[in-house]
Amino acid sequence: MANNDTIxxxxxxxxxxxxxxxxxxxxxxxxxxxxxxxxxxxxxxxGVADYSQLYWxxxxxxxxxxxxxxxxxxxxxxxxxxxxxxxxxxxxxxxxELGETSDDSMTSETSITAETEKKTKxxxxxxxxxxSKPEKKKPAKKAAATKKKKST
Numbered sequence: 669m670a671n672n673d674t675i676x677x678x679x680x681x682x683x684x685x686x687x688x689x690x691x692x693x694x695x696x697x698x699x700x701x702x703x704x705x706x707x708x709x710x711x712x713x714x715g716v717a718d719y720s721q722l723y724w725x726x727x728x729x730x731x732x733x734x735x736x737x738x739x740x741x742x743x744x745x746x747x748x749x750x751x752x753x754x755x756x757x758x759x760x761x762x763x764x765e766l767g768e769t770s771d772d773s774m775t776s777e778t779s780i781t782a783e784t785e786k787k788t789k790x791x792x793x794x795x796x797x798x799x800s801k802p803e804k805k806k807p808a809k810k811a812a813a814t815k816k817k818k819s820t
Contacts, residue, residue, distance in 0.1 A: 677748025684742025688735055695727050 671753045673748050677745045680741050680745030681749065684738045684745055687738040691731060691734060695731050
């Protein structure tokens, strides 16, 4: 039996495909074969103007925008169809694995914390101390230079 997400996915995929096909037919195919709806309108001067370029300037961005949204809806629907339902949680098995009951939850939390601390303790690395040579004091050349300047 299909779950609710699969049913919703089929509905979304159907809407996406039907919308893209209907849009393609009514905006692109029908005007090409049956004549442009904006062609041969009467303009202000009484003459007949051809607005076919205006039609395509409006329709092509409209087709790309709404087609993109419908394609995203189709993609989400297909993803919902393919994704399996999540497994049900069995809390009884979880309690058996942890060895606890719901009455002594505080005790089990502290034991779980202690177990994780034991597992995650990192042994400190042994540091090898490098013997460094003591620094020798350099003679103060600046002090001698300042004494010469004062005397002159």
